[in-house]
Amino acid sequence: MGAVRQTHTPQPSRRRYACGPMQDAAPALALDSITCTFVSREDRNQRYTAVRDVTLHIAPGEFVSVVGPTGCGKSTLLNVGAGLLAPSSGTVRVFGQPLVGINSRAGYMFQSEALMPWRTALRNVTAGLEFRGVPEREARAQGEDWLKRVGLGGFGDRYPHQLSGGMRKRTSLAQTLVLDPDIILMDEPFSALDIQTRQLMENEVLELWAAKRKAVLFITHDLDEAIAMSDRVVVLSAGPAARPIGEFVIDLARPRDVAEVRVTPRFIDLHKAIWDVLREEVLKGYEQQKRAA
DSSP states (O other): OOOOEEEEOSOTTOEEEESSOOOOOOOSEEEEEEEEEEEOSSOTTOEEEEEEEEEEEEOTTOEEEEEOSTTSSHHHHHHHHHTSSOOSEEEEEETTEEOOSSOTTEEEEOSSOOOOTTSOHHHHHTHHHHHTTOOHHHHHHHHHHHHHHTTOTTOTTOOGGGSOHHHHHHHHHHHHHTTOOSEEEEESTTTTSOHHHHHHHHHHHHHHHHHHOOEEEEEOSOHHHHHHHOSEEEEEOOSSSBOEEEEEEOOOOSSOOHHHHTTSHHHHHHHHHHHHHHHHHHHHHHHHHHHHO
């Protein structure tokens, strides 16, 4: 079993931990020197920097998770990659091209529910296709196909309130993937689910991802989830002005079952190595929340 090796970069504020060979590919999504500063709601003369000088590249087909304490700017980076938020400084490129406006090559699965309550599951899945002008019959066929892929083939006529939490998440997943995005952005999509449903959804995402190998940027608070699903895990420091402080290649064999892989010796080694970096930042974030309260 290989030991975790620490290597140094020219930037002293960033530490990189290699647990296997790094991917070498042109980025599907490149965030370079991203800083996001906001005006305080309470005092417009005050500024708050959520993330500072963050560089993060996602290769085509790579599954990357970002972990860090609450309030460290994980979702901010996701919104920058989606084109929903313009950074205060830095550049965003999508397959080598500067991002202007919304990232049309990305699909976004939000943490909160994004289903329209007045639409059936099928019509929620086909909404994006309809907005793109896809003919109704073709959109319906694609929507039904994706509902079958996520195990909801017989539930297309149900409304969101008639579906369980896990079924609504499956519908949201189909809604995102039916558009065949080249980049998939996921913001803690399973955090509200019970552990059994969560693991089923995690395995389902991995199976669907393996079929087409899209680039994935996955935000989570759950370190176990990040390791079980990813090719690479990036650790952010506590905010304000969060920055990457650790980067780990996850050299666990694929395909993976997220429950089974968690009991393997290599998983345990990786978890310890990443937690050694993350622990202090979680404590810092917790203390900051207590002071704010």
